[in-house]
Amino acid sequence: MDNMADLIIFDVDGTLFETQYVTVPAVQQAFAGFGLPVPSESGICSFFGKPVEAYETWLERQCPSGLAAAVVERANALELRFIGELGRLYPGVREGLVRLKEAGYILAICSNGPDSYVHEVVRAHGLVCFFSDVCARGVRYGNKEEMVGVLQSRLRPKRFVLVGDRREDIEAAHAHQGVAIAATYGFGAPEEWRDADACMAAFPEIHACLRRLFGSGGNGA
Numbered sequence: 664m665d666n667m668a669d670l671i672i673f674d675v676d677g678t679l680f681e682t683q684y685v686t687v688p689a690v691q692q693a694f695a696g697f698g699l700p701v702p703s704e705s706g707i708c709s710f711f712g713k714p715v716e717a718y719e720t721w722l723e724r725q726c727p728s729g730l731a732a733a734v735v736e737r738a739n740a741l742e743l744r745f746i747g748e749l750g751r752l753y754p755g756v757r758e759g760l761v762r763l764k765e766a767g768y769i770l771a772i773c774s775n776g777p778d779s780y781v782h783e784v785v786r787a788h789g790l791v792c793f794f795s796d797v798c799a800r801g802v803r804y805g806n807k808e809e810m811v812g813v814l815q816s817r818l819r820p821k822r823f824v825l826v827g828d829r830r831e832d833i834e835a836a837h838a839h840q841g842v843a844i845a846a847t848y849g850f851g852a853p854e855e856w857r858d859a860d861a862c863m864a865a866f867p868e869i870h871a872c873l874r875r876l877f878g879s880g881g882n883g884a
Contacts, residue, residue, distance in 0.1 A: 668769050669877070670820035671869075672811065672836075674827030675774040676711045677849025679866075680784050681751045683708055688749065689741035690722065693734050699726060711850040712829040714775050714800065743779060747787035753848065755867040760793045762870065769818055771796040773810045773825070773835070807835035815839060824876070826869065830855035844872050 676682040687708065691701045702725055710718040722738060723731040763770060770793050774781045781799035785791055796817055798810045811825065825836035828849025833856070836843035845856035847864050856862055861872040 668767055668820060670769040670771060670814070670818055670823035671763060672771045672773045672814060672823060672825045672841075674712065674825075674829070674832050674846070674849075675772060675776060675781055675784055677828035677851065678826055678846045679752060679756050679772075679790075680788075681753055682711045682850070685745040685750045686711070686742055689745050690738045692741055693738035694725070696737065697726075697730055697734055699730070699734065708850055712775060712827070712831075714806075715777050715780075739780075743783055746780070746783045750784065750787065752788055753866050755865060757789075759866050759869055760790070764793055769820055770794050771798065771814050771818060773798045773807055773814060773827075773832075775800045775807065775831075777801050807831050808838045811835045811839050811841070824873070826863075828855075833859050842876055844869065844876075 673679055683704070687704050690707050691704075694701045702722075706721075710721060719735050722735050726734045760770065772781065772785065772794055776799055778799045778801040781797060785794065785797055796814055798804075798814055800807070800810060804810045804813070811823075815823065823836075823839075823841045824844055825832055825841055826844045826846055827833070828846040828851040830851065833843040833845060835841075837858070842861075843859045845851070845859035845862045846866070847853075847856060847862050848866075861876055863869055863872050
């Protein structure tokens, strides 16, 4: 049975979560612990929002072949620990999610991250109550377009919006006749947002974006 509510699908890194406070120290501490040159913050951040295998392949290339697997394993373990210790939501995220939920929107997550990472962000920052579904790419899905299709079939909304900071988010929304809002405060670049239906420079702007896109025909937020 179709749901008559609107669905908002959120990316995680660069949209809800300030990943740099977690992944940068995790990677740098892992490399330092093995006595290896420490990757730059800009190099690490350039992979945020991209498929996890691209990020891990890049990490492995920074290591001697005999150490690569151990360094990546250590970085991933530190990252999971730091999500709760050092991680931050972007300003206005919690308040915005409360408002959207109260307005009757269905909320979901679609992330390129591994299951353990995505679910730990949601758990550690008290977001479980907001989301009807959490879809992490892990090893099950080929890309975000596939994940958006899965969320649509599970939740069967009247229509949907995808909010994210990367080109893949915008393309995934449009591939399923959805609306794309670019989070320009995240890790993407301006050329990635060219085809977005709306842009927001801070999370609280989502409410104005929804009003512009849907007018009085939306859930209201």
